[in-house]
Amino acid sequence: MKHTLAVLVENRYGVLSRVAGLFARRGYNIDSLAVGVTEDPTISRMTIVVRGDDLVLEQVTKQLNKLIDVIRVTDLGSEDTVERELALIKVNADVTNRSEIMQIADIFRANIIDVASKSVVIEVTGDENKIKAIEQLLKPFGIKEMARTGKIALRRGPKGI
Amino acid sequence: MTGRTEKMTGARAIIECLYREGVDTIFGYPGGQVLPIYDALYDSKIRHVLVRHEQSAAHAADGYARASGKVGVCLATSGPGATNLVTGIATAYMDSVPIIALTGQVPLSMIGNDAFQEANITGITLPITKHNYLLQDARDIPRIMKEAFHIATTGRPGPVLIDIPKDLTTEIIDFHYPETVKLRSYNPTYEGNIQQIKKAAQEISRSSKPVIYAGGGVISANASEYLRALAEKVQAPVTTTLTAMGAFPVDHPLFIGMLGMHGTKYANYAVQESDLIIAIGARFDDRVTGKIKSFATNAKIIHIDVDPAEISKNIRVDIPIVGNAKKVLEDLLKYVDRAPTDEWLTRIAHWKRSYPLHYVSNSSTLKPQYIIEQIYDACKDAIIVTEVGQHQMWAAQYFRFSEPRTFISSGGLGTMGFGFPAAIGAKIARPDRVVFDIAGDGSFQMNSHELATVVQENLPVIIAIFNNGYLGMVRQWQELFFDKRYSYTCIRDSVDFVKLAEAYGALGLRVKQPSEVRPAIEEAIASGRPTVIDFWIECEENVSPMVPAGAAINEILDLERKA
Ligand SMILES: Cc1ncc(C[n+]2csc(CCOP(=O)(O)OP(=O)(O)O)c2C)c(N)n1
Ligand SMILES: [Mg+2]
Numbered sequence: 024m025k026h027t028l029a030v031l032v033e034n035r036y037g038v039l040s041r042v043a044g045l046f047a048r049r050g051y052n053i054d055s056l057a058v059g060v061t062e063d064p065t066i067s068r069m070t071i072v073v074r075g076d077d078l079v080l081e082q083v084t085k086q087l088n089k090l091i092d093v094i095r096v097t098d099l100g101s102e103d104t105v106e107r108e109l110a111l112i113k114v115n116a117d118v119t120n121r122s123e124i125m126q127i128a129d130i131f132r133a134n135i136i137d138v139a140s141k142s143v144v145i146e147v148t149g150d151e152n153k154i155k156a157i158e159q160l161l162k163p164f165g166i167k168e169m170a171r172t173g174k175i176a177l178r179r180g181p182k183g184i
Numbered sequence: 185m186t187g188r189t190e191k192m193t194g195a196r197a198i199i200e201c202l203y204r205e206g207v208d209t210i211f212g213y214p215g216g217q218v219l220p221i222y223d224a225l226y227d228s229k230i231r232h233v234l235v236r237h238e239q240s241a242a243h244a245a246d247g248y249a250r251a252s253g254k255v256g257v258c259l260a261t262s263g264p265g266a267t268n269l270v271t272g273i274a275t276a277y278m279d280s281v282p283i284i285a286l287t288g289q290v291p292l293s294m295i296g297n298d299a300f301q302e303a304n305i306t307g308i309t310l311p312i313t314k315h316n317y318l319l320q321d322a323r324d325i326p327r328i329m330k331e332a333f334h335i336a337t338t339g340r341p342g343p344v345l346i347d348i349p350k351d352l353t354t355e356i357i358d359f360h361y362p363e364t365v366k367l368r369s370y371n372p373t374y375e376g377n378i379q380q381i382k383k384a385a386q387e388i389s390r391s392s393k394p395v396i397y398a399g400g401g402v403i404s405a406n407a408s409e410y411l412r413a414l415a416e417k418v419q420a421p422v423t424t425t426l427t428a429m430g431a432f433p434v435d436h437p438l439f440i441g442m443l444g445m446h447g448t449k450y451a452n453y454a455v456q457e458s459d460l461i462i463a464i465g466a467r468f469d470d471r472v473t474g475k476i477k478s479f480a481t482n483a484k485i486i487h488i489d490v491d492p493a494e495i496s497k498n499i500r501v502d503i504p505i506v507g508n509a510k511k512v513l514e515d516l517l518k519y520v521d522r523a524p525t526d527e528w529l530t531r532i533a534h535w536k537r538s539y540p541l542h543y544v545s546n547s548s549t550l551k552p553q554y555i556i557e558q559i560y561d562a563c564k565d566a567i568i569v570t571e572v573g574q575h576q577m578w579a580a581q582y583f584r585f586s587e588p589r590t591f592i593s594s595g596g597l598g599t600m601g602f603g604f605p606a607a608i609g610a611k612i613a614r615p616d617r618v619v620f621d622i623a624g625d626g627s628f629q630m631n632s633h634e635l636a637t638v639v640q641e642n643l644p645v646i647i648a649i650f651n652n653g654y655l656g657m658v659r660q661w662q663e664l665f666f667d668k669r670y671s672y673t674c675i676r677d678s679v680d681f682v683k684l685a686e687a688y689g690a691l692g693l694r695v696k697q698p699s700e701v702r703p704a705i706e707e708a709i710a711s712g713r714p715t716v717i718d719f720w721i722e723c724e725e726n727v728s729p730m731v732p733a734g735a736a737i738n739e740i741l742d743l744e745r746k747a
Binding site: 032033036037040041044048078081082085086088089091092093094 | 306307310311314315318320335367368369370491492493495496497
């Protein structure tokens with residue numbers, strides 16, 4: 024089972040290694056981790072996708088809460104949320120197939136953000152499935168490089184976490 | 185002076201903070217990066233005990249904390265000084281002991297350059313501290329020191345390390361010690377949820393076979409009185425873990441001894457047959473539960489703990505109560521009634537009579553259990569600190585503890601070498617008490633150089649070496665599970681402990697006969713000097729009873745040797 028945790032932490036030196044170290048030494052599997060500062064510059068938000076049953080999730084949550092720099096941990100799994108991930112994909116492209124690639128990008132509402140004689144860079148946002156789908160379609164052209172941000176998520180509606 | 189601001193160096197500010205926190209003694213070892221701190225110590229009111237290895241500084245701070253209930257403080261230089269603290273910090277972490285470790289660090293601008301004696305001690309101690317800090321700005325010293333003491337002592341106590349770059353200790357700051365701590369991300373729960381407490385009270389009051397299982401949390405929360413009140417009101421038997429020895433009087437009729445691997449048979453039988461386990465400040469460690477799937481299978485479990493992460497970590501809990509043991513017990517006492525336990529107590533009394541702790545004594549060989557009994561007879565209110573091994577188990581089994589903070593032992597980490605330096609800390613915390621380090625010949629050699637410290641400081645700690653010529657606990661496992669192949673566990677005749685004591689200027693005594701035991705103990709106590717007693721005990725005596733690793737705790741075996 025995958026769970027998405029939103030973790031608010033003090034925006035301070037060393038916090039990322041505390042969180043990452045906790046996952047490593049307790050043997051929890053992280054699928055992805057995204058960090059960035061929030062509307063309050065003293066607070067960072069980590070979005071962590073973790074794999075495990077409910078017992079593991081309960082332990083992860085409690086252990087995270089034990090870290091002094093962790094302000095709040097919320098499991099977004101049970102919530103109605105919007106989730107996005109950003110990927111940058113560099114694909115082999117030349118005059119013969121560039122338009123075909125642009126069509127695929129269009130369908131996914133992705134942007135071409137760099138064009139060179141032998142490649143293009145595509146920027147795509149969406150949930151995991153959408154990114155997986157465009158990756159599959161671009162594969163035959165030859166993906167030279169890909170970078171992904173990991174998932175970030177917010178609860179729908181006016182309420183925060 | 186509170187409220188006013190004063191100019192001083194970072195080093196003096198650190199000492200001033202210690203002073204404001206009521207620290208009277210610290211344990212340490214100097215070096216290049218802490219020179220300014222040592223300079224500030226030179227004419228401060230705080231006593232500094234110079235140990236002979238930084239590991240001992242951490243253990244001594246730990247022993248001081250466990251004996252006094254206050255925070256223990258240790259200090260080391262950067263690099264090797266800091267890494268030498270690691271075992272001591274890990275030991276304190278596993279047993280939830282509040283210590284503050286101060287380490288020197290290379291100057292801020294050099295961090296990360298592999299400078300001389302640089303070690304990333306905050307990285308190294310991340311998993312063995314409750315929290316740690318790398319100071320980045322000298323002006324943060326008062327706030328961070330205040331936070332460190334707050335974090336170490338509140339909630340589930342534990343070690344906090346502060347790494348101090350040298351340049352910050354010579355900077356001049358405006359010193360102002362904060363009165364309060366503001367930490368939005370740290371709010372331990374003290375009061376138990378009252379609904380849960382009522383639910384627990386109901387279960388307890390109608391249980392016909394309850395067992396109270398008390399852990400070290402009872403001692404750190406100073407909840408022993410309430411534990412006793414609960415047991416007496418409910419009329420429930422009490423078993424304790426190793427680290428909780430002393431939390432309940434051994435001579436109390438409701439006491440059933442320690443549980444687990446080397447617990448009493450009757451404690452283990454009672455737990456296995458109980459219909460309700462009331463766990464207080466305990467964490468269902470594998471040395472306690474044995475095979476977890478077979479642990480108390482018919483019992484509901486109430487778990488009172490200050491750390492929510494302990495709830496349902498190892499075992500499914502029916503009624504969790506997160507809170508301070510003392511506060512929760514105080515509330516619980518208002519709602520519980522006497523439980524219908526007459527039959528249960530009769531049954532337990534029967535087990536107690538049928539399966540007592542016992543050993544076969546004879547007049548020619550020295551039995552370790554007998555020595556513990558003699559130490560108890562000679563000095564009932566002694567503080568017993570131990571090393572790790574067979575002698576540790578005999579001390580826990582045979583000394584009749586009656587007060588909290590009189591048994592000090594490394595439970596969670598099981599650190600050989602802990603006992604002697606911890607005894608130094610305990611003696612400084614409680615100079616009014618006789619302090620014994622119950623030691624093995626192996627363990628003592630891990631920190632025996634601290635004889636220099638006790639002689640220099642004139643600390644009359646008594647080290648009772650249970651000299652069996654073996655790393656006995658390992659030998660016992662080799663005997664039982666490896667066909668008596670004693671692979672590298674024989675250490676016989678490697679050192680003359682009496683001469684070793686004398687070389688340092690301590691008193692050394694040797695005991696080979698049962699008749700010499702008591703006089704030697706009396707002489708050590710009367711001497712008022714640091715003393716080593718080298719007891720030549722029966723070499724292959726085993727700790728009994730014993731639950732083999734991986735077995736259920738009622739599958740407990742007698743291992744006594746015939747005379
Ligand atoms: C630092 C450390 N190293 C190794 C061990 C493993 N160990 C546990 S008990 C023991 C033997 C202890 O020997 P001794 O101190 O002579 O005590 P005895 O069991 O003989 O009473 C050993 C090696 C340990 N607990 N701690
Ligand atoms: Mg030995």
